[in-house]
Amino acid sequence: MENNNKNHDVFEELKTTCEQNLELFRTSASSSTSTARITAALEVTLHNVGQTKKLVEKIEKFASDYDFSEIVKGNGYWSFVKVARSACRHSLNACRTLHDAASSIVFVRSSYFVKELENNCQLLASICTCLEYLVLLREWSNKGELFSEHSAEELFEKGDTINQYCFYGRSLGFQYSDSMRHILKFISIGMASFSESYYSESSGTIAKTTRSLWSSGKYLWNPEQRAKRIVNISQNASIDFCKSFWFLAESELMQAIPSIVGSSLKVNKIIQIPCEPIYLPKSEGENVQIPPPSSHLGLIPISVRLLSTSKREGMIGESSRWRRMKEPSDSLIIHCHGGGFVAQSSKSHELYLRDWATSLETPILSVDYSLAPEAPFPRALEEAFFAYCWALKHCDSLGSTGQKIVLAGDSAGANLCLCIALKCVEYGIRKPDGIFIAYCPVLVSFVPSPARMLCLMDPLLPFGFMMRCLQAYASPDPQVLRENEDRKEVLDSIRSASCNNITYSLDHASGFTVKSSSLPDNNNDLDESYDNTFASASNHNGAESNETSDECSNLSFISYDSQPIRIHMPLSVDSSMEFVEDFLEKYVEETPVDEVGEENASKISPTLSKTLSEENLFTETGKDVLNGQFLGTKVNNALGWFNGFMKSSEIKCRNKNDRIRNLKNLDALIARSPSVEFAFTVPKDPYLSPYWAADEVLQEFPKVSILTVDMDPCLDDCVEFAKKLQRLDKEVTLDILEGLPHGFLNFTKFSKEAMEGSKQCILRLKELLSTN
Template sequence: MASPPECLERYSTLEQLCQEHIQHFSKDETSAGRRLLESLHKLAENVKVAKELVSNIQSFAHEYDFDSSVPGNGYRSFANVTNACVDLTLEVLQKLAKSRRLLVFRKSWYAREIDAHETLLASICSCLKYLIILRKWSEPGDLFPTGIHTANELFERGEPVNQLSFYGRCLGFQFCKSMRRVLVFISTCMAGFSESYFSQSNFVLKTVASILHGGKYFVCPEARAKRIVNIVQNADVGFCKAFWFLAEGEIMQRYPAVVGASLEVNRVIQIPPEPLTVDHLVTGQPVDITIPKSHFGPMAVTARLLSKKRRKGMIGEFGSSGKILLPSEALIIHSHGGGFVAQSSKSHEIYVRDWAVELDVPILSIDYSLAPQAPYPRALEEVFYTYCWVLKNCHLLGSTGKRIILVGDSAGSNLNLGATLKCIQLGIRKPDGLFIAYCPFLVSFVPSPARILCLMDPLLPFGFMMRCLKSYVSPSVSINAENSKRSHMLEKIANAGRDTKVYSLEPLKAKLKDRNRTEMEKNGLQNTSCLDQVSLKENNIHSTRETSPTTSNSKEFLNKFVDKYVDSQSPDNKLVLQPTLHKTSSEDNLLLDVGKHMLVSRKTEKTCAVEDEGSTESASTEIKNICADSESDTVLLKNPTDEFDFDVPKDPLMSPYLASDEDLKRLPSVKVLSVEMDPCLDDCVMFAKKLKRLEVPVSLDVIKGLPHGFLNLVKVSKEADDGSKLCIKRIKELMEL
């Protein structure tokens, strides 16, 4: 396939402009003029290299598409990345041609601009050369290399890539314009947040420093680029969790309720870890479902129930008045993304609300356990157990369960697919459809053209991706089992305390459990074994319409606990118990832990997730010094091969792409969606092609101009909102099959 004429014309035009500007500034003896001239010479050389490489790649890129109607793969993506860079550079050179004749000519500014764009194009050319190597390593139509070729070998054979060029003046150049502004804001916030994260100052000073430095990083793109590259290459997973968990803060907790669609039902429930059986599809014999217990033993699974309208049988609707609809025939189970280490149903509520309204179907969003406290397979166990619990108790969610659709994005879609494969292996009812958004189907170090995009991705950079992967797949990074269980419990309790209504809380003592059971029996409830965790306080029963988040009863109780048992005069802010407490029950011990946790959070103003992770303490002194020195011009670059210092098991439930053809043939209808600049694009293309070969009903959509994780940005970008509407359309198709 020949290169499009307009594509060749862009490169030729850019070459001509470079030569014209070189001639104009050839006699300029100023420092800015010499710098400008040097950058123009390098740019002209890089344009020739890029033109040749892109022309070569475009000649064969179509061979790797899903089909002729869905053009998309990593080769195409990099060709479009290069074209976007050329277009952006053309704009700058055209402005330069007009500005250089003006009386007020910002020569130094243009020198920095041209230098940034020249470096950007040079870095892209280095990436394009990686693609040529991958092309030689792979079979026709295969985006993953065959044989013994590894990511280590690729990085060792290829040229080094200057990542600074992707996070400075040209940050987000490959995306649509509305998304560029958002990505610049997020990256600036990340750089500013790192100031407070690695600082040893108190909270007030940290906050002031964060704001001031954030302004600096917005004004000075070069400083932002250095800061981000240092963070991405050297900060541990604790920083990733801390930054991503900003979406769980008090202000962001209110955001979905203010700008999102209105819901009548938005409840947090807890699914108790109790024995569960599901009938085998062929023999009809009961199949025992294992309670999630990896790493820290059985614990309740938290989930969020969202629905446009109240429906008969829903948890929390017993005894309530007003119009209640009949159960829906369909039910959607949602698993959120977040790299297996961060985020929750609350942070993804911004788009799930719209889905619940547009689809008019109850949605159960699972808050599975997060790494590194809960590495593989804990999250998968919880998603699978929740699905099986739904099969037996869908009436409690306002649905008949006639059609059950699993939806998810990124890590969540990976877990959904793993749970579906477990259903197939055990011979129990599988979901009626799968909607999968930008999913990592192959959790491995296998390189591909699209995966190289993570070297320039603002939301999914290479270093963050590798640290999240290591936390999820490598048990050696998980903390002590007992500490992990305690930390996980505290996090769940604290997160639940921020919600307006928690309809299912794990009882701390048997008497609380008995009291709930008695109250349910008084209300005429039958299935007490499944409902003994449901809180039926009168204010919860009648408060069915969603209200703005306020301080919950559970949080008030914990605050009173801290106030009662903390000596505010203690010089080191330690927890001091009153002398009257000589013995503590198991419930008191748990509450004591919660009190300690809240005290630390109160005194240091840390979020629950950051404090549980202990990320600041776990960072090495060297990394802390590097990241804390915001004024330093030094960038500590790491060899990409240093990231591959751990083993990834070849488990089909972790990497569905490795599942046997026999299992994959039995998958239900699958709708896959990805974006053009997504590091997971090739995963989606290859998995869809594999299902198509096995004659599994499958479709693939590739959206242009949006980044990985765009669903969380639907309220700040029209293009992202349009992408969410396409998701709704595909889910409707699955519901109607």
């Protein structure tokens, strides 16, 4: 953090500039309303900057008591000191511009300066309120601990209401670097305009698109209206809106960006891990059974994405006859993506994963775990841990010898990485050789801390959004749990139906889809082992090589724009490993790579596809299935039951959102106190919040590298967890980057500072991979 003199300088400069402006306007002959409002705003600013300076000086005296070390300084207290300084600098720039304009012969744009100065008054007043909360937090907390023993409700009841509107209007992103400020403004305008389309009663894509384009301009030129819209959306919108907005990163346009501006990859595959028990050796030599994930959704395969800049010997789905293969890598990175446990996928995080794979020259396996609220805790952890265990057993199929295995994740994915390590200790199996986590929530509960209050002004992670994600994953609504049980029964019924050679694909947006494979007559012996394969034969991005079509021309598949949940029919318990290896080599689902060899350039052909806009889609592609050969009475009954269930679920969902969807004007809502968001409880479970893990378990951890940012609501989580590992004499590093928001890794190609942050991640990963 910067030294105190710089903080004091900006306060004094702002006071001096305000006094100069006051003198200028008091001697002015003008007596207009604008002049009176400007004078009043300057007087209030003078008062607020004095209060801000006093509080900052008070916090600076004890903020260093909470640092990780003498070298690594940073915590929520220091963050708000920087926020206060940034706000004063923002006001200083406005006051200087005002002075230059008012000193000219003709003073124009007076209404603009009125709005700027009044907004800055509100900004400093709100920051003063936040600083007062911090002083109270310090009194409530034990010495040296950033988490308070009091509840967040108690905290917000003790102080004044914070005006959040000033953080999302003219001052939006004032605390971040210049490059990030422009990105955040663009995203905020997009969020506001997207909400109009989302809650619009207009029907049809054209009408909604027109409305969205019009509203984008409105929110660009009217910051106050944008601020009101964003705050009201964050406080009142359901988790469905959060998911829908964040899933814009999964659109076709956004999915094309990594292949255009990202590093080139030779391997980019979607692999389906079957739901079969895995047996792994324990340290004592005996084997332990790892059960497949079963909570909430039942037994469904897990999707993982394999990324590599090189094709390596033994790598799943690769044939050495096309080109010379590289030797297997000594290392493997297993990655879990962020998204608040409710959104995004490995695809939306591919931009920085490509850079990591290229710089580290290491295969990366990214897990597409199921998302809340349909799959709340502990489903995501079960799938992530199961994928890790599968990777341990099949490193050779991933282009690695498995000599070094490192877990890496950001945000929610970082939490899962820590929980995977806890599971490894519980089962007594091989632990990862290192763990890298970025801006990680290690305490999944809103226990108040200084950094947690940053979400009151965070453009990417507003307070309301964060609370809904927390509730959806850690404390789901009882109705959601009942629906999960009903869905699980339906899926079990479908799974038990005797329907050979059919792979069911369930997507909540488009209904129920069947993927069918009509195997060649000379491959009847493959029926037994079809379900026990590692991977799906469909092509995720709608491209399929003729190599696959030539070898099994009767296989047809439906591909979608988004990855569905796949439910494989259990055909047999036993399988032939010889067939498995052959199947993997030929029919792995693969996204188009950036470089296609000359021998393969003419072999790319499109597959059948449907869009998610088609409701209640029921498509069969195999001729035998179209003729009804494989659809028995049991399957028909199961499908009918399931379709009825899905329709009733949609009705429930619509009824649940009727209040918000029927609002004629969302901007008419009145801002609520943050305390109303805490109407739920979160269990104190170490597999949910690794912070609660016992010391004897954390003693078993490998080296941990933690990276976070100074403006992150999860900053204190990272600092406290690093200090906890340090007290246990565990090897741990902590990096605190400045000027970046939570989730900055998704903007590496648009911000120089974000790219530098990604390079620091690569550096830490290299250290973990090279550790003896």
